[in-house]
Every structure is written in C-alpha cells, then in structure tokens.
Amino acid sequence: MKKLGFGFMRLPLRNTEDPANVDIEQVIQMVDHYLDRGFTYFDTAYMYHGFTSENIIRQVLTSRYPRDRFVLTTKMPTMRLQKKADLNRIFNEQLSKCGVDYFDYYLLHNLNTSHYEIAERLDAFVFIQEKKRIGQARKIGFSYHDGPQLLDHILTEHPYVDVVQLQINYLDWDSAGIQSKNCYDIARRHGKEVIVMEPVKGGALANVPEEVQQLFAQAAPGRSPASWAIRFAASLDGVLTVLSGMSNLEQLMDNTGYMEDFQPLNAAERKIVAQAAAILKKSIAIPCTGCNYCIQGCPEGIPIPTYFSLYNAEMQSLRRGFSVQQVYYENYAKNHSKASACIQCGQCESQCPQHLPVIQWLKKVVDVLEE
C-alpha cells in the first residue's frame, strides 16, 4: 500500500465558518485523482466536519467505487461514550453513514488518560475485538494523544491490537510535550504498525517561515515544504501510512506527486530537516494543530484555534505598524466571543491532545490582539 493516507478532517469548505459545509465537488475530484494515482487509504471519524465526514465518505467514495478499490478507517468516539450500549449504536450508525458492511481498520479515537478510563470501564477493547472476530473490522487499534508511559501500559494490557495511530512530525519528534519519538519507539517495541497523523502539524510545516523555505529550496528546488514533512514521517520503519488532511486539489496533487514513487529521506536530507526543526522551534509561539477538540465544550464559545493561529502569525510577522492579524481578530470577535471572555473553567485544556496551557495562551492573545 502506498504510504499516503487521505484524511477526511480538513476537507475544503464552502463556508469557513461552517465545518459541515464541505465543497463536495472538489472532494470528488480529489478522491478520483488520489485513486487514479494508485493510493487507497481513507481515514475518517465520527466527529470530523461537524459529524458529517462519514456521510461524505459515502457520498464521494463508497457509493462511487467498488469496495475492493479502497481501504477505509473510522474511529469510535471514546470521549462521547456514556454506557456500553453506545458502542454498538454508534458502530452501526457508522457502518450506515459510511455505506459499508465492514471497516478495514477500526480505532478507538483519541485515547489519553481520561478516555482510556472510559474505554476500560465500558469494555471498548472487548467490543472492537468482537467486531474483528465477526469480520466487521478487519484490523483494530486506537489513536493516541498522551505520553509514552500510558502507551506502554495500554499496549501491555491489550497486546492483540494491530495498529496504533500516533502524532509524528519532525517538529514534535523530540518535543517534551508530544514526545513523538518516545511513543513511536514504544509502539515498535510492542511490534505494532504505526499510522502517522499530523505529519505537517495542522499545516504549520507546510506554511513555514521564509528562512525554512529557503533552506528547503536550496536543497531541492521546486519541492514543497510539506513534502519534507510527509517524507520524514513515511521514512520511519513500520509506518503503515501517513495521513494528510488535504484541503484542496492543489495540495492533493502535490502530495500524491512525490508520494507516488516514494523515496525515504537520505542522511543529508535528514540533516536539513533537523535544521528546519531548529529554526521552527524558535518561531512558532503556540504549537496548536487546529484540531478543534477544545471548542466543543467551551461554555463561552471562544474560537480558540483561530485566535491561536492569528497570534502565531502576528508573532512571526515583523509587528510594525498595520497588523492584518489584528483586523482579522476584530472582525472575528464581532461574531464570536473574544479571548478575554474566558472564564478559566479548564474544559478546553482537558480536551487538548497537545496538552497546551490554553488559558495562559489566551491571556497572551488578549495582550497582543485585543485593543
């Protein structure tokens, strides 16, 4: 299988304010080109795109192509489970929404300390094992957003899982927060195949500062910054596929172009990536991936990732005179709560897979972007 997976979590939107308002015609073109170039792996989840991503899979993929043309993965929303009966109800709903009678890979979504506790209390691992036994899930596993110790514990307790989905990119590889390398090493020590998520860190490694762009351009003119990030992740042993949340046809054509005949990074290229990481570490203020998990429970409805992205752009700009970020912020704040509306309830921090101190960062947003 080619090592580029098509993630259905950042599809092109017709209205950027509405995650469910997806540009279906463009997604159809993207799916057709992706399959034409020999790629097969599609990744969705119950909650992506305002709970519509699985319906979109049916509309653009499963109703248009025979079942053996694609590999399909979806995920049980562990964070939404309240009772055991929810497992079967949601799973059946997912089969119906996706328009299939089995999933190639079925994962428990976003395990961390609290979600693992829910999974254990409700026997979610027993449930997915049973789905595998009866053929409704060909392979099983979980996606993971926590530290290496808990990962080791889960894999020791549940040695039968086939795959683990981990956040791996060259910026988080040796970071103290995400610890991509330590988690990857543990998964491999347990003999698991790894599905990589966030290889371009929510777009941060695609839209790199000028200095990094020049570094990459000198080494390989014409190759996109994203190509370095995706090839870095795909070069690791035991990686089944690298998911890319492609947001338009242009990105898809770029990604499939260099991954069609994938070449792992050589030693000189690995050095360049390490240099890029060092430069980026100095320039990205808030390592938010824009996953939106924090927004759902915010009682004030603060668009946290949008404000963080504006803050990052503001910090990367020269910050002289007119600030386009400030204009965006003011416009945004007309229809949404400002960062200063935060009541410090902590709900967002408990949901953040990147373990960001959201409350502290929102205070910085107030300092920099609010008049």
Ligand code: SF4
């Ligand atoms: S701490 Fe602030 S930003 Fe976070 S959920 Fe509560 S009100 Fe929203």
Ligand code: SF4
């Ligand atoms: S603050 Fe955390 S949860 Fe919210 S979008 Fe950023 S990375 Fe995701």
